[in-house]
Amino acid sequence: MLGLGKKDTLLLGIVAVLTILAPFIFNPFPVNSAMAQFNAGYPDLLQRFVIFGIFAIGYNLLFGLTGYLSFGHAAFLGVGSYAAVWMFKLLSMNVIPAIALSVLTAGLFAVLIGYISLRRSGIYFAILTLAFAQMTYALAYSVLTPITGGETGLQLALSDPRILDGAASAEGNLPVPGLFGLEMRDSVQLAVGDWLFTFSAGYYFSGLVMLLAFYLAIRIFRSPFGMMLRAIKSNQQRVNYTGLNARPYTLAAFVISGMYAGLAGGLMAAMDPLAGAERMYWTASGEVVLMTILGGVGTLIGPVLGAGLIKYMENIVSKINSDILHGWFAFMPDGLEDFIVSIIYPFIGKGWHLTLGIIFMLVVIFLPGGLVEGGQRIARLLRRRKSDKDEDAGQAKTEAAE
């Protein structure tokens, strides 16, 4: 279907179903229960899942396929955000032109940076992209303040021209981004017993965009172009020996992945119309590297999983404080309770970065394929258990065949 193989169609289908049902799946606890704080089903966080999912999918198209480790991808995200907010300020609050412009701007920016950076590879490429991203960040904070809003960030204002819709909404408030009248922050709430589910227009819009982006990524993975990129990853010298120039392919991959980052940035601005330079700081670039590696570099679904995991930790795990921990372990004798809480405490709450760092190191050391490889290994283990039982029969058969 849609030009995909059977397995890919299934994968796309599963992702689509998960995306549609996410407000249910991530909201497993009733509103007033003690576990309600683990509900991740609120629109703000769900949007972040899919937006960073797009960012990571795009990053994976570069790093996963060509093996070029970029440490400056957040620059494209930031540029995309700025472009979208400018579109909101100048043209219209409709998200379509804003996102189109952010993808385009990020793409042009990626052509420029990629053309220069891709002259080198390996660690030098990483440093070059890092240098460009840091330059962009520093300039956005200082000289480019008229364009970027400097430290306060770029925000909407009542005095903006907004050629198509007029400056302010009917009530004289700041207008909000929307899609032909459907406002991005519109949401419908559904109460089922003690559960409260929120369905937001913004989330479903971003989710749809992510599905499109994911579909496109599958097509790129399976295309001859994707094959070429993999060839470059495994041995660039041989590619050169066969008379092919690798540069245009890597540049194309770089630009595509930059456009994905721009798309994510544009969506971010569409959900919340402001843009700041801190989105471009190099730790933000490091974050997308973490997401991709954690989920599984070079796999289709891995980056999305990684993005989800990191954003979940950032927003949910970081909220656990020592009172909650004491609450959980209240059934234990006092001394033991304090002891256990004091052991766990550094790893959660504000210390979630520590857990993230440890998980990341473990993944790089033991599971270079990320969570996806972990899942595959477990699946293989289970399958082997099952097949152990009929092993004797199988052996007899092979012996007979010989």
Add this chain to the structure above:
Amino acid sequence: MDAIILQILNGLDKGSAYALIALGLTLIFGTLGVVNFAHGALFMIGAFCAVTLSKLLNASYTTIDETKTDFLGNPLKVETPYVMDWFGPEAGAAIIDWSVPLAILFAIPIMILIGVIMERGLIKHFYARPHADQILVTFGLAIVLQEIIKYYFGANPIPTPAPDAFTGSFDFGQLIGFEANQIIYPYWRLVYFAFAAVVIGAVFAFLQFTTFGMVVRAGMSDRETVELLGININRRFTIMFGIAAAVAGLAGVMYVPINPPNYHMGMDFLVLSFVVVVVGGMGSLPGAVFAGFLLGILESFASMGAVIDVLPGINQIIIYLVAIVILLTRPRGLMGRKGVMEE
């Protein structure tokens, strides 16, 4: 003229820090072939060694002095550091005052130990893996180290002063024949530069004039042959990793009075130090030192008012700009050797 000298001096302290970190980085790269993204974290740990020592020395007990009262009329609580009890009030006060320089002695064994543990425990397993994996795992390690420090010391910078003798500034201009008050320079920054020069000199002398250093240099240029001669080069490289960690740590210790340390200072310096290494030439020790000072001084020139008027924002980007130009025109860096990390 005086403005130029002042900018050069201003560039020296940052340049010294860049040079020391970059020296360690390139030492690790040259010996073990590992790109160490956790090197900034080692710099930070060094700084926190100084903070720890200063806190330890300031550990005190409280007594109530009945003869004096505070402004509320309550008996005054007097805190006496234990050090003052042990060494007498004057010597004790002097020890506390000199806690930052004393931390050098405290930091060297700790940093060498951390470096050796890091190499034996983690990095050893990554020699055969691609550079990208080395970058990623050390990046993860940097996050972990940084968060551990944040857990114990909090997120705020911790001011730790230099000894009283070195606080304040002096008139450097008069020393070299300018008019008074033209070139005022803080003492500690000069101390930092001198210290950096000594450390760099010591590392070079160690490599150049000792048998150990000779073997290490031989191992850097041809590891296999050295191994065939029956020398355990791995053990020597492990020790070099410890020394590189100590160099970064010392840079951190002495940097404390210039900038109060916080948990992410390592990351801030790391990015720039990598740029320095690349500009100097991957694997070239003199290149790293030279590029460190060069970029430090360039940065300080770029932040002169006259320059910013012409090229606004140049002070923010000058280092990266230089790095990009160098990488594109001289791919091996200023002093890079042939055959080191050529793609």
